Amino acid sequence: xxxxxxxxxxxxxxxxxxxxxxxxxxxxxxxxxxxxxxxxxxxxxxxxxxxxxxxxxxxxxxxxxxxxxxxxxxxxxxxxxxxxxxxxxxxxxxxxxxxxxxxxxxxxxxxxxxxxxxxxxxxxxxxxxxxxxxxxxxxxxxxxxxxxxxxxxxx
Amino acid sequence: xxxxxxxxxxxxxxxxxxxxxxxxxxxxxxxxxxxxxxxxxxxxxxxxxxxxxxxxxxxxxxxxxxxxxxxxxxxxxxxxxxxxxxxxxxxxxxxxxxxxxxxxxxxxxxxxxxxxxxxxxxxxxxxxxxxxxxxxxxxxxxxxxxxxxxxxxxxxxxxxxxxxxxxxxxx
Numbered sequence: 001x002x003x004x005x006x007x008x009x010x011x012x013x014x015x016x017x018x019x020x021x022x023x024x025x026x027x028x029x030x031x032x033x034x035x036x037x038x039x040x041x042x043x044x045x046x047x048x049x050x051x052x053x054x055x056x057x058x059x060x061x062x063x064x065x066x067x068x069x070x071x072x073x074x075x076x077x078x079x080x081x082x083x084x085x086x087x088x089x090x091x092x093x094x095x096x097x098x099x100x101x102x103x104x105x106x107x108x109x110x111x112x113x114x115x116x117x118x119x120x121x122x123x124x125x126x127x128x129x130x131x132x133x134x135x136x137x138x139x140x141x142x143x144x145x146x147x148x149x150x151x152x153x154x155x
Numbered sequence: 156x157x158x159x160x161x162x163x164x165x166x167x168x169x170x171x172x173x174x175x176x177x178x179x180x181x182x183x184x185x186x187x188x189x190x191x192x193x194x195x196x197x198x199x200x201x202x203x204x205x206x207x208x209x210x211x212x213x214x215x216x217x218x219x220x221x222x223x224x225x226x227x228x229x230x231x232x233x234x235x236x237x238x239x240x241x242x243x244x245x246x247x248x249x250x251x252x253x254x255x256x257x258x259x260x261x262x263x264x265x266x267x268x269x270x271x272x273x274x275x276x277x278x279x280x281x282x283x284x285x286x287x288x289x290x291x292x293x294x295x296x297x298x299x300x301x302x303x304x305x306x307x308x309x310x311x312x313x314x315x316x317x318x319x320x321x322x323x324x325x326x
Contacts, residue, residue, distance in 0.1 A: 020220075023246075040223055044246030048216035051208065052247070055220025055228075058206050059186055063224070082209040083217060135251045142223065152225030 004033045006094055006122050007068055011036065014066045014090065018146065020056065022049035022069035024101035025126050026094060030068070031138075032129040037145040041138050047076025050091065054080065057089040060151050064088055071095040071110055074117075081114055091117045096124045158322055164267045166322025171298045173197035173324050179298050180229055183305035184256060186221040188214040189231035194260035194319060196326050199231070211236030215243040215255075222253050227308070229256040234263070234279040235272075241286075244314060254308030256301075257288075257316045265321055279318070288314040293323050 001009075007030050011019065019039045021027040027041035040056075042049055053067035065088055069077075074093045085091065093113070099105045104124065113119065133141070146152045158166040171179075177198045180187070187202040189195075190211050199205070206221075208214040211232045218228035232240065237259065248255045262268060263276025283290050289307055291300040304315040 042247075044250055045216060045219070045243055046246070048212065048219070048243050048247065051213040051216025052220040052223070055186075055188070055206060055217030055222075056224045057220070058204070058217075059221035059224035059226045077213070077216075079209040080213040080216065083206060083213065139251050139253075146223070146225070154225070 001121070002123050002125055002127075003094060003096075004029050004127060006120050007034060010066065010068055010092055010120070014064065017064040017066045017090070018056070018142075020049055020053040020065065020067045022067075022073040024070060024073070026068060026070045026073070028129050028132050029127055031132045033127065037141050040142045041132060043132060043135060043138070047073055048080075049073050050077045050080040051083065053089055053091070054083045054085060057086040061086065061088055063146075063151050064090070066090045066092070068092045068094065070100070071097065071119075072099040072101070072107055074110065075107060078111075085114075085116050089116075093117055093119045094122045095119050096122045098124055100124060100126055160322075165265055167294055167320035168322065169325065170293055170323045174201065175298060176301075176324055177201035179301040180258075183301055184227050184229040186218065186226035186228045187231070188218045188221075188228065189258075190214055190233075190236055192231070192233035192260050192262075193326055194233065194262070194321060194324060195231050195258070198324065211240035212243040215240045215247065218255060219243075219247040219251075219253070222248070222255070227254070227305070229258060231258040233260045234275045237279065237282060238275075248314055252312050254312045255314050256304050256308060257314065258319060259316055260319050260321070262321065268321070283316055283318075286314075288316050290316045290318060293317055293319045
């Protein structure tokens with residue numbers, strides 16, 4: 001299974017949820033090949049995707065939040081595990097064992113992961129993608145979905 | 156600066172009680188994170204809802220998640236945490252043009268403070284000036300700085316830093 005297939009499969013399993021995607025190829029390929037408004041694509045914030053997803057889930061307990069991040073991001077953000085995961089957060093790690101976005105440097109092995117973290121092995125490799133959407137577009141599109149579904153207020 | 160603590164060490168003037176400070180934060184902000192610091196020892200238990208983190212960068216990350224969820228977040232940290240969290244601040248709040256109140260204790264300004272704080276006492280203000288974040292000084296502006304910060308954030312969706320000095324709050 002490649003990255004796009006894995007992400008599509010996760011979206012199919014969680015219809016109606018809101019998705020947070022880690023920076024790098026995870027967000028980039030999801031934005032291009034899946035392109036769903038119930039998605040927040042992180043363009044930077046290396047290692048922060050779990051913290052972001054925890055903050056979102058804890059601030060909106062009725063919202064089902066799904067985090068999809070690469071295993072490089074997982075290693076960068078392990079101190080965020082100390083924030084007890086809210087029950088409305090589902091956490092997937094796409095594991096190919098390398099920092100693919102930066103050229104395929106090998107990763108140290110993932111340590112013993114918490115039981116609420118689901119590892120999905122994926123093949124190394126990446127798809128050609130255009131530049132991801134702008135931060136403004138990402139913000140407004142995802143906020144519109146959250147507003148439409150009654151989770152945030154405002155214009 | 157005429158105040159001294161029980162050990163005779165100089166302190167900045169007390170500007171408000173921790174209770175008054177926390178009440179003002181709770182009035183204008185509705186989600187709190189950070190990493191504990193002794194300057195905020197009496198403030199932190201009064202803030203709700205809170206999601207404190209092991210590291211300041213993750214406190215900022217969680218606050219950004221709360222911002223996506225429609226909250227007005229506030230993050231408290233000591234100045235050394237700026238070094239850990241600057242990339243998260245820039246790569247999340249600054250990149251997506253979202254507002255954040257950072258309450259930062261300026262440790263290491265006073266000659267008696269321990270040596271591990273001194274570099275950050277010297278570097279904090281120059282670093283903040285380099286970022287172009289809006290900086291409000293609690294010593295100068297008092298508790299009204301919190302309302303002022305909330306107003307700036309609401310109108311400009313930017314990062315505001317409230318700098319608190321040792322002694323400004325009861326510890």
